[in-house]
Amino acid sequence: MPDAGTSPMNSRMRRQETVFIVGFIVINLIGPIVLGERFPFTISPMFCDEPACYCEYFVTDANGREIDLASLKLQRVYDGNPVGLGVGIQPAETLDRFGQVPTEQELSRHLLEQIDVWPDTPYLRIEMTVVGALDENRVGPVERLALKVERP
């Protein structure tokens, strides 16, 4: 291709290309800094946290039937991305915080607040398993907590 600038068409095209190149670089350098995680810009935040543990929940009613965790606001909304960042729908409310363990009191209080969602059961049984460092090499269940929360 002959050197640009030899014809008016080429020089106009070179100008357009230069504007595009500079714009593309500047926008992609500044966009994520100014706007953060806002598509099409991204700060690539997946797995940027450093959790040391997480909790698994298993809840049953008085008849031993398993209860959907979302109905009790115990579901996991974390998927490796910072919760709620760069998405248009707010994540559902939940007690679960990846990397944190609720206390027995917090868990009981939470279930007492939610138990009315299941009016037919006099109580709920919950098993919370904390997964974390088993030893210097492996991870696995490190703590189990079983609770029975009765309807007041």
Added chain:
Amino acid sequence: MRMKRLCKGWFDCTYPDFGQMTVWILISFAICLAILGPSHQTGLRADSATLISFFPEQILSSLYVYQALRVLLVVAAIGWALKRGLAWTPATTSVCFMLIWALRMENVANGAHIFHVANMLIFLHAAWFHLYRVEIVAACQAGTFWQLKLYPRWVFYLAVFYLGIFHAWAGVTKISTSGLDWGNGLSLQLWIYLWGWQASPFAQLALANRLIAQLLQTGALVIETFSFLCWFGRWPRTLVGLGLLGFYTGVLGTFVDYGFHFNAILVALFLLPFEPWISGRAMKRVTSSDHKSPESVLQKDGVAT
């Protein structure tokens, strides 16, 4: 003067083989996005998630708009692939791709980063076709598309630039959020324990020994953070490319359904030495034939000047 020298190579053109192959790959990604069904979740609107968050709610949550864009994307992408309607098909493909993914992000509660790179590279290649459309159309009409130097180097350099910055951000965000201790191995083990494919050799290795997990995690952090080095020539580009591909192999071999395949393919395409190889082959192919410039075709066809 120095700036001019620095940028000179950016405006040189090569044969379009690599660029056209990239366009076809990107178009196949666009078709994949179009095939992907809508994922409209219900819930309260969050703060601004995309650049189109200011659109009215009726548009953001409309399934009709989403479906119409999918259809338009397929039509425009096929047109672009066949080099038909180049005045509008590349731009429409890019806009539809961007809007579809933006609408998807506007209607979900969990984000994903599987199409960000493809989106920006489609935008970039659409700009190339848009700016060179007169020459490309003329060359296609004259049957000399493959014999002309129509692929400007800036398209390749900007793609490398974006791949570098996209991955460097991942490293920077990890360090700014969790510090240099991010690669402690424990968090990686937990993610693998929870979501990983347990039969994967990477998963077994990382779960069996924290030091190995630590090395893998720290290695990923180093590769990501320094991936901007791919801007500085062929060898750094190849080394970063190999590092990132190793990283993607580990990620996709462990978290098999994470959908980073598109990113991995584009990293391989741009950071490994495919471009010089393909352009070299194109050069050999054309040396025996007449070297025609786009201008000569235009003049012959009376299109410009």
